[in-house]
Amino acid sequence: MSLLFKNLRxxxxxxxxxxVGKTIFATALARASAARNTPVYYLKPVSTGGLEDADHGHVMRYVESGTVHADCLFQYDEPVSPHLAAKLKIANKTLDQIPSDHTIVDSIxxxxxxxAETSQRYSHVYLETxxxxxxxxxxxxxxADCYRPLFLPTILIGDSNLGGISSTISSYESLLLRGYIIDAILLFREDYYRNWEYLDQYFAEKGIHVSTIDPPPPRLSDPAADHQSTQNYYNNLNAADTGITGVIDHLNGCHDKRIEELASMPKRTxxxxxxxxxxxxxxxxxxDVTVIDSAHSDFFSVYQPTEKADQPSSLLIPEFDGSASWWTQTVGHAHPSLTLAAARxxxxxxxVMFPQAVxxxxxxxxxxxxxNGPGKGWASRAFFSDNGSTGIEVALKMALRAYATRNNVKDTDAKHLGVIGLAGSYHGDTIGAMNACGDEGVYSCEWHDAKGFWxxxxxxxxSDGKPRITLTPxxxxxxxxxxxxxxxxxxxYDIEARLQTPLAAKYSSYIQKALGQLEREGxxxxxxxxxxxVMGAGGMVFVDPLFQRILVDVIRGQPASGKYANWSGLPVIFDEVFVGLYRLGxxxxxxxxxxxxDISVYAKILTGGLLxxxxxxxxxxxxxxFWSDNKGAALLHGHSYTAHAVGCEVANExxxxxxxxxxxxxxxxxxxxxxxxxxxxxxxxLWEPGFIHEISKLKNVDEAMTLGTLLVIRLKSGSDLGYISMAALSMFARLKDRQDMCNFDSAAPGGASFTTHYRTLGxxxxxxxxxxxRPSLIRAMEKKIRDILKEA
Structure with a gap:
């Protein structure tokens, strides 16, 4: 959860x-801020080593008393890496459990x-890792991963030692891969290795501000003399034109520019x-414009300034990504493993070109x-394309050609072949995918020519706490x-058992009769x-799986054998762009x-939602x-970015x-x-059964349903406007209201309350x-949804 305050840089x-001098630079920056009569807050989340050498103590000693407030959240005595210091306290039984990343982020x-709440005027905060x-x-x-949910603008302290050029550039790239905003790179002006000289030119080409100061004097064995020597060093930094003053101006400018840019984005959009x-x-x-400043895990960080100027509220608030970003999010936004796979x-x-290459x-x-995946047991080939809609276009070409080839359908007649599907289905927005859907939908255009029967x-x-199967007229x-x-x-969903029920026989009779009539009509x-x-964009309709199973059996002219065999009747396409790869569990x-x-299509979750x-x-x-020695008989279909290496690597990860x-x-x-x-x-x-049954009993709910990650609530509505109805949008409008935000057991990163971004279908x-x-976040969402439905 990113934090951004007008009154707090x-x-x-x-x-x-x-x-490399992080504490020296933090102290120098704090002193330079204080010299401008700006209140300063210094925060050290985790510190190891004795209190006498603690970084926050150093800052307090060398910044004028009363001008800086310093905090350390987690202090460990052993002067070792934080993870080892915590393990040692566990081993010594002086610590019950190691604080989690969540705990650290929430505390910060x-x-x-x-x-922000206690500062009476514009202040500076320096958080030293x-x-x-x-x-x-x-x-x-x-x-780099632990602090990423906070998404704080960063100052990188460069390395002025031997090998420091490489470590500085590597650190910069590590932060860049995680999306950090790097406002400045600071390092000591050491004149033997002269790293600053190279790094200044290197980062200038990237538009990154670089500044240097003289290194501190060597530590003296006498504490009083050492204190005076260090004090003189800081005094000289403030007195001389060392560049630290310019850094403060630059950082202030970066803060102001970020706020100005966020404020301008709605109109520009x-x-x-x-x-x-x-x-x-x-x-x-x-x-009406949702300005997303960043995203991490299940949350957007959304620009939403408070209407009351005197309230020290963050200009950025966490907003739960309630549609999983149009059904794509798999392991949350900005997952470092996926980002690194893409970079790799x-x-x-x-x-690189893909035809006849690999x-x-x-x-x-x-x-x-x-x-080993969804094709195990039946598929032999994978064809790559750009997105779900183009994947469906490929599937239609495959199926129609296979049918025409096997049945010796003339080219002129093949152009008039239709498809069989379900009313209300949606397969994408390209023309061919549109034509594989009926006329009743809203996702069409002037060239839409529905070809088939649905x-x-x-x-x-x-409904009312009980599962039910609703039949069509x-x-x-x-x-x-x-x-x-x-x-x-x-x-x-126990299909094999239900195949023996009277309803299964009714379904089979109904389907066979309808297909027979269509055949007689030519x-x-x-x-x-x-x-x-589940039919997704058509209204999140949970179809009786028994009906789909019997439809496939009737189309093929034979019941399933449990093993895949050569296709019969018509080729069967499963559009699993939305439902596949564990979206439904x-x-x-x-x-x-x-x-x-015979053919299936996957996208969305395929790349974890990244690409x-x-x-x-x-x-x-x-x-x-399509196998032939005639090139014209090949599947002449493709896209410039077919089997894009970056997308494929991310999908593997x-x-x-x-x-x-x-x-x-x-x-x-x-x-x-x-x-x-x-x-x-x-x-x-992932949604609790008790919650589903409870909301299904509410007076304004027609029915609720869930599988896997998906929750669907169908409201009772007096209108019959379908997709263009505003009923659900209006019902849950409070989820977007900042003034109606509630804290639900620190469900959002940083322990903050949050709004919810959601989509509706009529x-x-x-x-x-x-x-x-996280289950705690889902429980928080359940409480929000329940409260809104009960109070409506």
Whole structure:
């Protein structure tokens, strides 16, 4: 959670190595600030070594009394690395547990907020870290990662010793990779190695301010003499034109410029940007613009100035990313492992041509997806493209060509082949993906030419605390009832058991009758395309999985055998761009449905949400439809950035992180909470079952539903406006209101209260977490949502 105050200029001091003079520079800066009659706060989060040598004590000794307030949050006696100092206290049984990174960040944020509240006028804060950029914190995490949620502007202290040029540049790049704002690089003006000379030129080319001061005198054995010598050194720094005064001016300017830029962004945005999926006529004021200054983990850091000038509130507030950034976030924003993976591939490859070539990131990813991932047991090939929509375009080409080739369909007739799908489905915004959806949706354009037939499917939800299957009008006439109660969610998703029920026979009869009528009318189809389990943009509709399973069986003309075989009937496409790769708690819906597709598409979570990339997986029989010695028979489709090495490497790294989460305690606990007490449920959610059942009973809720990271609340609404309804948007408007923020057990980083960024689909509100969102944060969101629904 980034903190930014008008009345408080904050800078974090990091060192490019140990013993580079962080405390000397912190003291010099504090003295220079105090010399301007500016109140100064000095904060040392973690200190090791005796109190007589503590850095905050040094600052207090050499800055004029009464002009600086110094704090140290965690003090350890042993003069060793913080992680070792903490371990020694555990071993000595003088410490019960090692403070977590969360605890450190919360403590720092609390101190800074206290400074802002107590400061009567414009003040400076200097936060001095320990050791070098990657020195470990108490928990062993790199400082660069531990302090990143605070996102404080940084002063990097360069290394003036032998080898210091390299360590300074390496430290700068480490901070840059983590998104830090580096306002200045300071180092001693040492005239033997003259590192400052090289670094001044190196960083000037990058627009980074570099300044130097003379190094301090050698330490003297006599304490009184040493104190006087050091005092004289600081006095001379202030008296002479050493550049430290210019540093203060520069840092003040950086602070002011950042605030001015944030304040100007809403108007500049309204003047130049055309947003996707936004009616600009309804978002035309500066307050309608969400200015994101940074993002980390599950939170945006959003610019939102207080309307009361006398309130020392942060101009930046944490805002929970309640839609997982359009369903992409996997392990949170700015995850260092993904960033480093991107840098690794960018540095090694940049972008390289892919046709008839290969590089290791793409090959590793293809093998993982096909052999050990969602394609295991049925797929033989992976085709890479740019995003979910283009991945669907590829899938449609594959399926239609395979069908036309096998059935000797003439080219003129092949152009009129349609698809079979579900009403309300959405497969992307490119023209071909649009054409694979019906006319009832709003995601279309003037060239939209719906080609196919779309079944209106039965749906699943929890209403009044009970799971139910809601039937469509056509099925109601066949079954004789509008909805069917279910004993549990796990029963609904136990497809093999439900295949023997009367409802399964009704579904099969209904589908066969409809397809027979279409055939008699002369309709020709070349593929079946489904969003398994949940139709996303079409309204977050949870489809009865039994209906989808039987639809596949009928299309293929045979029940599933449990193993993949050569396709029959029509090729089956699973659009798992949204639902795949554990968004719903499972890697793919295929094992749950009990049928494998012939083609499937993955994106979004594929790269952990960091980069656009899609993979279209295909079975060997589909691939063989394009095999020929005639080039014209090939799959002549591609994109300039096909198999982008950076995206592929990030995807490989994301899959490793997900593998760790799959066996972690938090997923295990969530799965057990959804079990029936005897066996683990085949479906589960990070949202608590008690919460779901409770809100489903509220008078303004039609039904609630959840799987994996997804929560969907369908509101009762008197209008039938569908997507353009404002019901859900209005209901949850309080989530965006700064004045309505509440503190929920320090759920946000820094222990702060937070707002929530959310998206709606008409009368449907949905919320989505990352795969690793902390349970305490999800509980906080549940309380917010519950309170709003109860008070409405």
């Amino acid at each position: 904050i800078h974090q001091i990091l060192g490019s190595n140990t013993n 944020a609390g101190c800074i907020r206290k400074y 320990a050791g070098g950029v990657h020195s470990p914190t108490l928990s062993g995490t790199s400082q 309204l003047d130049t940007i055309w947003w996707p999926f936004v009616q600009h006529g309804l978002a035309k004021t500066e307050k 591939a960018s540095g090694r490859y940049g972008h 590089h290791l990131p793409a090959l590793n990813l293809a093998e993982r997806l096909v052999r 079944f209106d499917p039965p749906t699943v939800g929890i 056509a099925l109601r006439n066949l079954v004789g009832e509008s909805s069917t109660p279910a004993p549990s969610l796990s029963w609904i 309709h020709k189809f070349g593929a079946l395309i489904l969003e398994p389990l 499972m890697e793919s819906a295929a094992p749950l449905l009990g049928v494998y597709p 656009p990339l899609a993979a279209t997986l295909a079975s060997e029989p589909i691939f063989q439809a 994301a899959s490793k992180l997900i593998d760790t989460l799959k066996t972690g305690e938090e997923w295990k606990n969530a799965q057990e909470s959804w079990s029936d007490g005897e066996s683990r449920s085949n479906v589960w959610s 009368n449907v509100a949905y919320f989505m977490t990352s795969l690793n969102t």
